[in-house]
Amino acid sequence: MGFAAIDLRSDTVTRPDAAMRRAMADAEVGDDVLDHDPTMARLEERVASELGYDDALWVPSGSMGNLIALMLHLQRGDAFLAPENAHVLGSELGTAAWLAQGMPRVLPHDAGPGRPTPETVSAATAAGPYFALKTTLLCLENTHNFAGGSVFDVAEWKALLGAARTAGLLVHLDGARVWNAAVALGVQPGDLTSGADTVQVCLSKGLGAPVGSMLASDSARIAEARRIRKMLGGGVRQGGILAAAGLLALDNIGSLAGDHANAKLLADGLRERGWTVEDPQTNIVLADGPLSVAELADLGIAAVTVVGKIRFVTHRDVSEADIRETLDRL
Template sequence: MWCDPTVTQQPLLDFRSDTVTKPDEAMRAAMASAEVADDVLERDPTMHALEERVAGLLNTEAALWVPSGSMGNLIALFLHLRRGDRFLAAHGSHVLDNELGTAAWIAGGMPHPMDWDAGPGRMSAAAIHDIAGSEPSYHGLNTTLLSLENTHNAAGGTVMPLEEHMQLIAAARECRLRVHLDGARLWNASVALGVAPSELTVGVDTVQVCLSKGLGAPVGSVVAGTEDFVTEARRVRKMLGGGVRQGGILAAAGLIALDRVDALADDHVNAKLLAEGLNELGWSVREPETNIVLAAVPDVRNAVKMLGRLGIQTGPMAGQVRFVTHRDVSTADVKETLHRIGSAS
C-alpha cells in the first residue's frame, strides 16, 4: 500500500477513539468548583442535576450516572433478563463483543446475534418476528429482550433512522420483548439525523448514553428508564462496585459535555473529509454516517503498524482499520493525516 517510512518525531494524530479526548480548561474549572456530597449516603447535588438533565433530554422518568457505558448496559440487562433468557442484538454489537461476556456471565442472558439484513449494523422487524414471534416449546429458549445500538460502532458508526427504530419497537412489542438501547453515541445519531435525542428513545424501556466519548468528559455514562428501574439500578450499581461518593466532580464535567452536543457535527464533517481523502489515495472506504471511518485493507495489523510509524494512531475494528474523529482532532489534523499517508505512498 505504501513504502516503509522512517519513524519520525512528528506530532501524534490520535484517531484510536473518541474516548481519548481530554477535558479542556472550562471543563476542568467546572470540576474544580463543583458542589459535592456523598452520593451513596445522601445524593450528590451536581450528580443529581446531571441525572435530571439527561432524563429530560431522553424523555425518561429518571436516570443514573455510572462510571462506564459497559456498566450501564450490564445494569439494564441484569434487570431485564432472567437467567437463561435469550436476548437479541445485531451482530457485532458492543454488548455482544466488547463487554467481556458480562451479558451472559453476570446478567445471565443467552445472546443471539442478528444478521444485518436491513443494512450495516441494522436488523429488520421481520427478522425479530422470525426469532421471537411464536411461543417456544417448554424446552426452548424464552426470548425476552431486544438490545439496540445507535450508532452501531462495529458497522462504522451507522445511524438507525427514526422510521426503522419505530418499526423495531413495534415488532418488539408484538413479540412481547422489552427493549434496551445502547446509545453510547446516541448524541451522534441525533446530530446526524437532525432530531432531538428523545425522538430516538421512543418506545424503549431503558437507554444508556455516554458522556466520555465525543462529548469530551473524562469519565461517565448515564443509564435511564422509569423511576422504578432507576431505584433498582442504583442498587445494582452499588453491587457492581459503582457507587460513588463526591461524584459531582465527575458530573460537573458531564454537564459541560452536554452543552457540546451540536459540536459533534464538526466531527462528522471531518470524518467525511478523511474518508474522501483516503479514497482519493486508493483506499477502500465507505462514506461515514457519523464520526467513524472504516478502511478495508489486505492486512489490518500491518496497516495499523505502518500508520503508527507515520505518527497516526488507529486501531482494528471488524476486520478493518478504524479512524474515529473527535473534538481533539481538527480539520487541519485530518489534512495533515492525508498528507502523511500520501507522502508515504
C-alpha cells in the same frame, strides 16, 4: 524526523478542556451513596428530561450501564437479541451471560450495516417447543460502533420497537453515541430513545467528559438500578466532580457535526489514495488499505483494527487541519 501524533483510535481519547476542569474543581459536592450528590442529581435530572424519561442514573462506564440494564430485564437463562457485532455481544467480556445470566442471540444486519429489520426480530421470536430458549429482550445500538458508526432513523426505531412489543420483548438501547445519531439526522436525542424500557448514553465519547455514562428509565427501574450499581461497585462519593464534567459535556453535542464533517473529509481523502472506504454516517470511518496499523503508527497516525478493517474515529481533539495533515502523510 518524528511525526506529531494524531490520535484517531477512538473518541474516548479526548481530554477535558480548561472550562471543564474548572467546573470539576468548583463543583458543589456531597456523598452520592449516602444522600445523593447535588451536582449528580442535576445531571441525572437533565439527562432524563432530554431523553424523555422519568429518571436517570450516572454510572462509571457504558459497559456498566448496559450490564445493569440487562440485569434489570433478564431472568436466568432468558435469551436476548442484539445486532451482529453489537457492543453488548463482543466488547463487554461476556458479562451479559456471566452476570446478567442471559443467552445472547445474534441478529443479522439485513437492513444495512448495524440495522436489523423488524421482520428479522419477529422471526427470531417465533414460538418454539416448551424447551426452547425464551427470548425476552431486544438490545439495539445507535450508532453501531463496529458497523462504522451507522445510524437508524426515527422511523426505523419505531418500527423495531413495534416488532419488539408485538413479540412481547423488552427493549434496551445502547445509545453510547446516540448524540451522534441525533446530530446526523437533525433530530432531538429523545426522538431516538423514546419508547425503550432503558437507554444507556455516554458522556465520554466525543463530548469531552473524562468518565461517565447515564442509564435512563422509569423511576422504579432506576431505583433498582441504583442498588445494582452499588452491588457492582459503581457507587461514588463526591460524584459532583464527575457530574460537573458531564453537564458541560452535554453542551458539546452541537460540536459533533464538525467531527462528522472531518470523518467525511478523511473518508474521501483515503478513497482518493487507493483505500476502500465505507461512507461514514457519523464520526467513524472503516477502511481497507495498503498500510497496517503499525505502519500508520510509523507515520504518527494512531488507529485500531476492528472486524477486519482499520477504524479511524474523529473527535473534538482532532481538527480539520489534523485530518488534512493525516492525508498528507499518507
